[in-house]
Amino acid sequence: MSNIVLIGAGQTGRGYLNRFFKDEKVTFLDIDSELIERLQQEKKYNIFFGKQRETLTLDNFKAYTVDSKQGLDALAQADLVMISVGQKNLDSLVPLIQKALAIRQKGDVDILTAENGVHTKNYLIPLCQDKRVHLAEAIVFCTTLKQENSLDVFSEDLDYLPYDVVSLGHQLPYKHTVAEKNLSSLMQRKIYTYNCLSAVVTYLGYYKGYEEYAKAANDPEITMCTDNILQKLNACICKEYEIDVDEQAKFSQMAVAKFQNKAIVDTIERNARDVDRKLGENERILAPLCILKKYGKQSDELLLVAACAVYYGQKTSTLLKSFEKYFEILPKEWFTQIVDYLKKLDNQMTIIEVLSV
Numbered sequence: 001m002s003n004i005v006l007i008g009a010g011q012t013g014r015g016y017l018n019r020f021f022k023d024e025k026v027t028f029l030d031i032d033s034e035l036i037e038r039l040q041q042e043k044k045y046n047i048f049f050g051k052q053r054e055t056l057t058l059d060n061f062k063a064y065t066v067d068s069k070q071g072l073d074a075l076a077q078a079d080l081v082m083i084s085v086g087q088k089n090l091d092s093l094v095p096l097i098q099k100a101l102a103i104r105q106k107g108d109v110d111i112l113t114a115e116n117g118v119h120t121k122n123y124l125i126p127l128c129q130d131k132r133v134h135l136a137e138a139i140v141f142c143t144t145l146k147q148e149n150s151l152d153v154f155s156e157d158l159d160y161l162p163y164d165v166v167s168l169g170h171q172l173p174y175k176h177t178v179a180e181k182n183l184s185s186l187m188q189r190k191i192y193t194y195n196c197l198s199a200v201v202t203y204l205g206y207y208k209g210y211e212e213y214a215k216a217a218n219d220p221e222i223t224m225c226t227d228n229i230l231q232k233l234n235a236c237i238c239k240e241y242e243i244d245v246d247e248q249a250k251f252s253q254m255a256v257a258k259f260q261n262k263a264i265v266d267t268i269e270r271n272a273r274d275v276d277r278k279l280g281e282n283e284r285i286l287a288p289l290c291i292l293k294k295y296g297k298q299s300d301e302l303l304l305v306a307a308c309a310v311y312y313g314q315k316t317s318t319l320l321k322s323f324e325k326y327f328e329i330l331p332k333e334w335f336t337q338i339v340d341y342l343k344k345l346d347n348q349m350t351i352i353e354v355l356s357v
């Protein structure tokens with residue numbers, strides 16, 4: 001049995017990662033003391049409980065707050081640490097893990113991030129000063145959703161955990177973990193396809209007043225936008241990542257089907273969180289725009305998504321800088337178009353009207 005430490009006992013940590021380690025000794029560490037107390041008291045929780053898959057009860061864990069003595073000891077004893085706390089929280093974990101390494105009396109330890117983001121392991125690079133550390137990234141395709149006032153987590157029926165075997169330096173022994181030789185390319189393709197589509201549904205959906213994600217994903221104006229974006233973007237992604245056309249079409253279709261699936265009761269709010277991060281240069285809106293530009297294409301619909309993301313950020317006061325700063329890497333005329341769209345959004349024009357004028 002391995003000692004597994006999962007940092008982040010949220011939707012992904014609890015509802016996704018733990019399924020791969022159900023026969024191992026798992027310790028959850030989280031900053032949320034109420035969540036930890038509840039995990040300690042209830043000692044188990046369920047995942048799935050949809051029609052698609054039988055409920056899985058997980059009771060294989062201990063749980064401690066991330067700054068506790070027990071947490072530090074668990075980290076010092078870990079064979080594998082998986083981290084899913086949100087990209088923006090990664091660097092805050094460096095001192096804690098370094099402290100655990102300082103008291104560690106064992107050999108090598110694998111540390112994997114399981115976050116949405118390109119090059120997320122870079123936030124943890126200082127850990128590699130300790131030669132026992134093998135640092136790599138894993139990709140989370142599975143949607144997991146917390147349930148009101150419960151430890152249970154709804155999950156898609158998907159057991160697939162690709163990880164960067166090259167950075168890690170060896171294969172993981174756990175079932176359904178998949179050694180990926182070109183993880184960076186797969187991660188980019190995932191963020192620029194799955195999460196790009198998610199941004200289309202989310203920010204256009206927010207503008208149209210939706211709260212339920214699947215309803216927005218089935219809205220005719222929004223599906224028209226996703227279709228038009230994919231038509232151009234898929235071709236450019238195939239060139240950029242040297243991917244077969246059919247493979248990319250299948251990949252994007254899986255994302256569309258998942259997002260339109262009404263059995264997955266996701267929210268616009270969950271998908272819209274951290275708009276400042278999502279407007280980043282390596283993220284789901286700007287990076288696809290830059291890939292389109294590189295291959296001589298342009299997408300009015302994706303520029304509108306950028307405008308809607310700003311609209312969301314302004315309405316929720318969650319932009320962390322003035323909006324023009326986000327778009328400095330785009331051609332001037334594209335930025336002008338975004339500004340023009342924003343004015344039209346402020347005038348409450350429909351998506352069709354905004355795009356047709």
Ligand SMILES: NC(=O)c1ccc[n+]([C@@H]2O[C@H](COP(=O)([O-])OP(=O)(O)OC[C@H]3O[C@@H](n4cnc5c(N)ncnc54)[C@H](O)[C@@H]3O)[C@@H](O)[C@H]2O)c1
Pocket residue numbers: 007008009010011012013029030031032035066084085086087089092093114115116140141142143144145146
């Ligand atoms: N939920 C999904 O469907 C899904 C799918 C794919 C990828 N992801 C990615 O997984 C990551 C986690 O997302 P999530 O949905 O599980 O979020 P979440 O908010 O449900 O869980 C994150 C957990 O991390 C904890 N945390 C935050 N900072 C911490 C710290 N410094 N130390 C310890 N714990 C800390 C929070 O208290 C929370 O319990 C994100 O990068 C997200 O993009 C999520």
Ligand SMILES: O=P(O)(O)OC[C@@H](O)[C@@H](O)[C@H](O)[C@H](O)CO
Pocket residue numbers: 116140141142143194195198199270271272273274
């Ligand atoms: O988790 P975020 O905030 O990076 O993005 C929200 C959604 O796009 C994301 O969670 C997807 O649902 C997930 O990546 C599955 O494809």
